[in-house]
Amino acid sequence: MTQQKALAQFVSELREKLGLSQTGLAKKSALPLKTIEDIESGQELFLASTIRQKLANGLKLKPADIKQYEKHPDLSLLPDTEATLFIKNQILANDVADLECPVCGSKLITRIAKMYDLEDNLVLVPKARCTKCPFQIKG
Secondary structure, three states, rough: OOOOHHHHHHHHHHHHHOOOOOHHHHHHHOOOOOHHHHOOOOOOOOOOOHHHHHHHHHHHHHHHHHHHHOOOOOOOOOOOHHHHHHHHHHHOOOOOOOOOOOOOOOEEEEEEEEEEEEOOOEEEEEEEEEEEEOEOOOO
């Protein structure tokens, strides 16, 4: 069994054991139904801490009980590689429509931070974060 199935299966089985529908769990967790559906279908592998906390409350668990089933990418394997440099250049060129995370392949949220150096020169710093995993480019 893959870890992807483990989180989905864990949540689904526990929800059913508690006698809840997906809608019922969404209400008890104060989460959108779509979020519950995405988790149980295996589309969500890594949960934001706020989602994990709400889901844990709905399932009557501690967040750590859920976290152990999540798939956490090993970001230490991703130094400032060609892929990262390519992404930075695409952001600076404002060509960000199809940028994907080099770790998990999900959509990247990008922006350009405008900063000033000590001599008051404008410096543009590319920034990006993944919509699904912890990957980010800080500049």
